[in-house]
Amino acid sequence: MRRTLANKRFVVTGASSGIGRELAAQLVAKGNHVLALARREERLQQLAQQLNDASGTLAYLSGDLTASDFHNRILEWTNQHWQGSVDGLINNAGIGSIGRFAESNQTAVRQVMEINFFAAVELIRALLPALRQGQQPVICNIGSVLGHAAMPGKSEYCASKFALHGFTDALRMELQAEQLDVVLVSPSTTRSEFFESVIHGAHPQTRGMSAAQVARQSLKAIERGQRERILSSGGRLLVLLDRIVPGLLSRAITSWYQRQTVKDGE
Template sequence: MARRELKGLRAIVTGASGGIGRAVALELARAGVRCILFARRAERLDEVCQQAEQLGSKASVLVGDVTDAEARKACLEFAERELSGLDLLVNNAGISASGEFAGESSEVQRKIFEVNFFAAAEFTREAIPLLRQGRTPMIVNVGSILGHRGIPYTSAYCASKFAITGWSQSLRAELSTEGIDVLLVSPGTTESELADNLVEQRIKLPWSGMRGVTAEYVAEATVKAISRGGHEIVPNWRGWWMLFAHRLSPALVDSVMAKLARKANR
């Protein structure tokens, strides 16, 4: 994968109004990348835009829903018209829900997949023509450690992130022939707004109060990986150890997850 000079690159960051998306956008701005900030909350996007410009980089705000094909089209047209192209696409927007699978509605499951997987996949397909013309182009997919190891009571979220993992691996091989890199970011527990903005919360997860790394930590690791041309990062030591334990002894991790499930049901 290509190493890249970040200064002067052009990026779209989805879900840029808060959490990891906001932190990545500001870290890119600090490196001299001009970002299009794409999310639904206009006021929050304006705040991020001001912060990016205080860091010395120009930023633009586009308010829209990443699941809306017309909003995605408008975002790409803006990149082509105002930035004369695109070098980085950061697929970060994501949602979740908590509760047992048997009681979860198909509407909630489909909504999670629409945001977490299908929107990212469609946006990427639509962006590839612009990325082909970009300078050291890269697609950055923000997945999750839960895209490698599932946990109880977040089955739809885990499934959508497993989809992101497999898709990213396939995409990386396909696009390598065109010089477009693909980076998969698999954070563990992160202090972001995801847990505070659940589509549905039918159970209190016993580990929800666990202290995680900051969104800024994830963003710094992500931007470093973009610069060096990384394939995949796990910017959380607990997440890395969970993956290691799962590979070493899946049955042991299964038993731990079963205990957590029983604890959540008390």
């Protein structure tokens, strides 16, 4: 369904930096009311101060989204301030993990799955009754092109985003009869703090879309009630090749990865 993004109540996760911060700021600039969530309270506070004169409002709660007691606090907040009614939930918080599976460990894969997948799923579960009370309600999950096409050296991250993709597609069909939209946005490489906080293999990224562009495109997808939006032409090409010539793509990526591994080892 098409919706206007004005005077709506949105919960946005991962709003202390990158894409989530831009999503929150752009929603507030359009006159919406946002509950911004992340662990770094000072960042959320700064954002709230910056948006003081905007037409919408920003409130925040700081906490770890992988902890169920934080979900209870979020629920209490929405009950108290929004009378138990939420118009939109954007699950954006996430972390990366780069490196070969053989050199990783159980803690890393669980950490990635906890925030990129389970936190989103459980927050949807907690807020579903409130979303059912909302106006033109929508759930938007921020996935990745790596939730459509796999990449060596990122097995844990791919697993979390493929899981989120499958879950989102199934949930969309389940909620369609209730007029509750479920949107999947899949960005490609985006300039943010993401590459500084990856579990291992951290490297700063200077290529890719800006977080502001990704947020703008995501809000467009929400406004139009799109099923999914894959961002960047490179991302769309990768996903298309994976669908039509998966063997060819896999061979090309494998040989690129092997050359890369040899180069890195030199």
